[in-house]
Amino acid sequence: MAAKSDIFHEGTFLQGLCMEMCPMRELNLRKKQNRLHPFEKTVENSSPKNKLNEAMNIAVKEFTRPAAGKELNPKDIRPAPVLLKTINYLLTVIMKKPSALYYKCEFISDRIRSVRQDLTAQNLQNSEAIKILEKATRYYLIMAVRLSQEPLERYDPVLHNTQLRECLKKLLRLYYIQNTPCKNWTTFLACDMILNLCTGSYYLFHEYHKTEVHATKHNGMNLAFDMIKMHAIGNFVGIFRIANTLPFLESCAFFNSIERLRSQGLRVMNTAFSSKNLRFPLQLLMEIFCFDSIEATAEFCTCHNILTQDGNVFFKRGQFMEPSQHKVYTCHKLIGSKTTQSDVDLMIDE
Numbered sequence: 001m002a003a004k005s006d007i008f009h010e011g012t013f014l015q016g017l018c019m020e021m022c023p024m025r026e027l028n029l030r031k032k033q034n035r036l037h038p039f040e041k042t043v044e045n046s047s048p049k050n051k052l053n054e055a056m057n058i059a060v061k062e063f064t065r066p067a068a069g070k071e072l073n074p075k076d077i078r079p080a081p082v083l084l085k086t087i088n089y090l091l092t093v094i095m096k097k098p099s100a101l102y103y104k105c106e107f108i109s110d111r112i113r114s115v116r117q118d119l120t121a122q123n124l125q126n127s128e129a130i131k132i133l134e135k136a137t138r139y140y141l142i143m144a145v146r147l148s149q150e151p152l153e154r155y156d157p158v159l160h161n162t163q164l165r166e167c168l169k170k171l172l173r174l175y176y177i178q179n180t181p182c183k184n185w186t187t188f189l190a191c192d193m194i195l196n197l198c199t200g201s202y203y204l205f206h207e208y209h210k211t212e213v214h215a216t217k218h219n220g221m222n223l224a225f226d227m228i229k230m231h232a233i234g235n236f237v238g239i240f241r242i243a244n245t246l247p248f249l250e251s252c253a254f255f256n257s258i259e260r261l262r263s264q265g266l267r268v269m270n271t272a273f274s275s276k277n278l279r280f281p282l283q284l285l286m287e288i289f290c291f292d293s294i295e296a297t298a299e300f301c302t303c304h305n306i307l308t309q310d311g312n313v314f315f316k317r318g319q320f321m322e323p324s325q326h327k328v329y330t331c332h333k334l335i336g337s338k339t340t341q342s343d344v345d346l347m348i349d350e
Contacts, residue, residue, distance in 0.1 A: 016077035022059035080128035133171040140164035141252040186218040191253035236265030259326035274317035
């Protein structure tokens, strides 16, 4: 990638001075207000001195919206090495705690947002900043799949998707201003292309052509490019055939669009196979759209007002109806079966 001069001036940004995961000022304030998270609380029978030391090792700066007109204090901002230590702590120690996944992710997502906030405050663009954003992006991609079956009161997919896109956009920007291509940039550029499959907003699509000499050997990048071509001609069967071969992380990116693509594909098939005498095998439809079960496939058809009976689908022109809200189905065949690594190993990727 060609080097790009940044629009910011280094002198206008802070240099973080906080060497702990949580600034002492915030730690003392939240302890006084009894606002420490259970993951940040110390052992009750410890001495006051030990409690303070323990709290400093496990408390993590929370996300707060910047107040208008209030200047940031460098003593409250963590430099890159501390931010890297913090996100590693979140994705290993916290993620491995024996608590419900949604509960852990509620804490982790807030603290990662704070990590990103400190990155922005310092305009960090070094290799450590890239590592931090790569880990955060993996977290957002993988947890979007893992948390998809949680009720809305436990998990907000809209907020999660917004954080994913903001993080990925920042990461791709840092890649773009580097003098040389980074190790993982093609993977995350492929994820971005796939995330934008339904929107048609391929704001970095032209970069593929500029960098194809470097990227042609990257499987995920080429598959993402093929999916864009399939979407452009309305070949939804082709899109899902390619999706079956995507690497794991790119498959997680595809998950973001899967229900809309299934719906669009079913609409096309309902028109193409509309006939009084035609019986389309439900098993085949399950395989085309990568469902995990016949039952989920039949439910999907019913939600779109498509009749299924005795293992067959009966397409009829004019009967297709778009549901007011798409149900999110599990995707073990398409995503979960593609890796044997733990989520922690996948996110840290050291």
